[in-house]
Amino acid sequence: MTLSADQRTQLKVQKAILQVEDHLVTWIQDALDQTNYGDLEESQFRNLVRVADTTESPEVIKNFLRYQVGRDKKWGRGNNSLAEKIIQNIDSDIRQAAQKIADECETNLKPIWIELIRRYLGYGARHLKYLRDGK
Numbered sequence: 001m002t003l004s005a006d007q008r009t010q011l012k013v014q015k016a017i018l019q020v021e022d023h024l025v026t027w028i029q030d031a032l033d034q035t036n037y038g039d040l041e042e043s044q045f046r047n048l049v050r051v052a053d054t055t056e057s058p059e060v061i062k063n064f065l066r067y068q069v070g071r072d073k074k075w076g077r078g079n080n081s082l083a084e085k086i087i088q089n090i091d092s093d094i095r096q097a098a099q100k101i102a103d104e105c106e107t108n109l110k111p112i113w114i115e116l117i118r119r120y121l122g123y124g125a126r127h128l129k130y131l132r133d134g135k
Contacts, residue, residue, distance in 0.1 A: 037076035
């Protein structure tokens with residue numbers, strides 16, 4: 001069976017995404033380890049993961065996170081907050097990684113960016129569980 005050009009591109013994209021997973025894990029662990037936030041519960045972080053899973057828009061994800069910051073202090077406040085660090089990572093490191101993959105694979109940025117954000121946040125939920133219950 002011969003793969004179509006689109007299938008070959010998708011395989012190339014998936015392989016490239018796997019190559020940046022270590023960075024995604026490190027970025028979210030650093031965000032959780034090095035920023036200020038309150039008594040953030042795993043369920044609240046999972047709500048952010050669910051939003052990411054149900055949208056194709058990085059802006060919707062950031063909007064939801066800002067909404068959560070407005071509701072209570074569990075995500076932190078100010079420039080050294082967890083919320084701000086996650087938004088910075090989405091806009092800088094994650095976007096740059098996605099752009100590199102999109103350029104190399106000659107495909108659209110947005111689906112790759114969303115996939116990387118989803119993985120990043122999923123790894124964050126795991127690390128938060130460790131920080132809350134594993135230490």
